[in-house]
Amino acid sequence: MELRALGSTGIRVSPLGLGTVKFGRNQQVKYPSSFEIPDDQSVRHILAVARDLGINLLDTAPAYGTAQQRLGRLLPGPREDWVIVSKVGEIFEHGASRFDFSHAHALASVEQSLRELNTDYLDCVLIHSDGDDLRILEQEGVLDALRELKERGLIRAHGMSSKTVAGGLRVVRDMDVVMATANLEYDEERPVLEAARRMKKGVLVKKGLMSGHVGGAEGVRASMAHVFSLPGVSSMIVGTINEGHLRQNVALADELA
Numbered sequence: 001m002e003l004r005a006l007g008s009t010g011i012r013v014s015p016l017g018l019g020t021v022k023f024g025r026n027q028q029v030k031y032p033s034s035f036e037i038p039d040d041q042s043v044r045h046i047l048a049v050a051r052d053l054g055i056n057l058l059d060t061a062p063a064y065g066t067a068q069q070r071l072g073r074l075l076p077g078p079r080e081d082w083v084i085v086s087k088v089g090e091i092f093e094h095g096a097s098r099f100d101f102s103h104a105h106a107l108a109s110v111e112q113s114l115r116e117l118n119t120d121y122l123d124c125v126l127i128h129s130d131g132d133d134l135r136i137l138e139q140e141g142v143l144d145a146l147r148e149l150k151e152r153g154l155i156r157a158h159g160m161s162s163k164t165v166a167g168g169l170r171v172v173r174d175m176d177v178v179m180a181t182a183n184l185e186y187d188e189e190r191p192v193l194e195a196a197r198r199m200k201k202g203v204l205v206k207k208g209l210m211s212g213h214v215g216g217a218e219g220v221r222a223s224m225a226h227v228f229s230l231p232g233v234s235s236m237i238v239g240t241i242n243e244g245h246l247r248q249n250v251a252l253a254d255e256l257a
């Protein structure tokens with residue numbers, strides 16, 4: 001896979017990124033079927049296959065259960081070979097999510113992510129929105145905290161995994177990267193993608209396979225063709241713990257991206 005610019009960050013990413021929810025969390029998720037969290041050997045194997053196939057981008061979060069600790073222990077190869085995107089703001093504990101977008105929590109959470117991921121920098125940290133994007137950006141301390149962390153060199157870029165068009169547009173104006181939802185059944189955030197392309201900001205697409213509800217190989221192909229036809233997409237993040245699916249997705253990205 002040919003790497004693409006993540007907006008104007010100077011970071012280059014594979015057009016297909018690997019989502020890691022299923023590495024660490026199987027409660028309160030929206031996938032078609034329940035699943036066991038894979039053991040260390042399986043996670044190590046999926047990561048090695050992903051790397052060998054040309055994926056350099058990993059999407060993770062403190063809210064993905066043990067995913068970050070596991071990446072910290074199991075990620076193969078030199079750290080610089082990977083682009084690690086994490087998040088801040090959602091806390092998943094005792095089977096439920098809560099949110100904290102304060103300045104203090106953002107600093108403490110990113111420092112904890114650095115420890116868990118066993119690294120001294122994160123390539124990008126996204127605000128993990130609860131849906132109230134504009135309120136978070138305008139009234140909470142998290143945005144300033146991310147700016148400070150960037151100045152201190154602990155994170156290379158910042159952004160938001162947003163849920164609204166107004167929020168996504170604000171992210172494109174004020175931050176480096178937007179993570180937006182786009183798939184065959186949901187096109188509302190297209191103006192965000194168009195604005196990001198105009199302003200040369202990074203775009204990560206989430207839920208491009210509708211969290212797995214796309215109906216077989218043809219559905220996966222049609223979904224990926226759709227996402228890669230959208231304006232401004234830097235990378236489509238697809239979560240999988242199945243090696244066959246991973247290989248299929250990379251082959252499609254090679255053909256369609």
Ligand code: NAP
Pocket residue numbers: 018019020021022031032059060087128129161179205206207208209210211212213216220237238239240241242244245246248249
């Ligand atoms: P998704 O990527 O649309 O779908 C993932 C699901 O699709 C998994 O259940 C996976 O199952 C299945 N799948 C993957 N490849 C497949 C294939 N070739 N054939 C059939 N099924 C396939 O949805 P998502 O996990 O909700 O989102 C992707 C990533 O985006 C997440 O891992 C996460 O990193 C990120 N995300 C972020 C947010 C946020 O608010 N920031 C929200 C949602 C997601 P198998 O394991 O069986 O392959």
